[in-house]
Amino acid sequence: MVSPAIALAFLPFIVTLLIRYRHYLVLLYRAVLVVWLRDRLTGTSREQRAFQYVLAHAIPGDPHHILQTFDQWCYHCEHLSCVGPDKGRIVERVLLERAPLRVLELGTYCGYGTVLLAQGLPPGARLYTIEGDPRHAAVAEKVIRLAGFSEETVSTGTGTKPSFAWETGEEMGDRGGAAQVELIVGPSEEVIPHLREKHGLVNANFVFMDHWKRSYLRDLRLLESHQLLAEGATILADNVLFPGAPHFLQYAKTCGKYHCKVHRASLEYFRAIPDGIAELRYTGTH
Structure with a gap:
């Protein structure tokens, strides 16, 4: 004693x-x-409770207000591992600079990042988002619909990849094309090798990683080996400092294929915990 x-x-x-x-x-x-x-x-799960809150308080068809409502829930009710408003502004800024037409998101989770990306895409862009957990994908699908997506103009394919078209209150035909979103349910390591043949993604010029941090390096190398990164593609990876993805960062900085920098920020909904988003620019060199 x-x-x-x-x-x-x-x-x-x-x-x-x-x-x-x-x-x-x-x-x-x-x-x-x-x-x-x-x-x-x-x-019920935390994700389902968050969606019920958003459903009760957010304005349907208003993606910005839906994200704000998610933020209110996360600040005042329960924590969700969404990118959040502070790092979300980094994503929006880089997205605006690049104006990509073929975007890949790894880790749909509740659909927060999907809505954030989709609202900033130019008309005619296509966003492929992959979620490995069917329960999270079910919540994300509802959030995507609530934000103003529709199935009407996109073929739905199989039941494992619901598709949506982005609308903002105007008819699709009046806009000359609109950004489209395809939600694919399955483990990223199984989906990535088939993105070209099954989903029509020739290559991506923007990738947003916000899934399991230990999977960042594996999935980046899968994208390389299957030639799914366009020359000059931008890769944004969240939470590289906390909880952290050290092997991913080391590879990105030393392999000679990327220009890499880290945007310092704070952990989503916890301003006192340091975090960051890695921005990689793919050069394609070895």
Whole structure:
């Protein structure tokens, strides 16, 4: 048994740790403990609860307001691992600079990033978004529809890849073409090798990664090996500092195929926790 004197000696050290890492403890509490408890009390998932909140409070067909409503939920109710408003502005800025026509998103989750990307795409662009968890994909599909997507102008293919067309209150025919979104359900490592033959993606000139961080490097190399990156393609990868993707960053900086920089920011909905988005520019050289 530890004596009181020894316990008192360690007390300042423990207090210092609690103060220094208090924001991480709050994250653990909100993102894990609260969610675990509410899942069991309500019988629904955090993602479903978030969608019900958005459904009740957001303006249908207004993507900006839908994202704002998600943000309100995440700040005041429960934490979701969405890109969030601060890093979202980085994504919007890079997207505006590049104006890509063929976009690939890895990690649809609840559809937050999909709506963020889709509202910034030029007419005629196409967004392919991949989600490995069917439960999350079911929520994302509802969010995409709520934001103003329609199936009417796109062939639906199989049941594993619902497709949507972006609308903003005007008829599609009056806009001269519109950005389209295809939601593909399946593990990224299984979907990526078949993107060209099954989904018609010749190559992507913009990729947004926001799925499992340990999968970033594997999926980047899959995109390379299947020649799915257009020359000059931009790759944005979220959460490369926290929880972090060190092997991905090391590869991007040393392989000679990319110009790489990291946009410093904070973790979504936790301004005191440092994070960042990596921006890679594919040169195609070895």
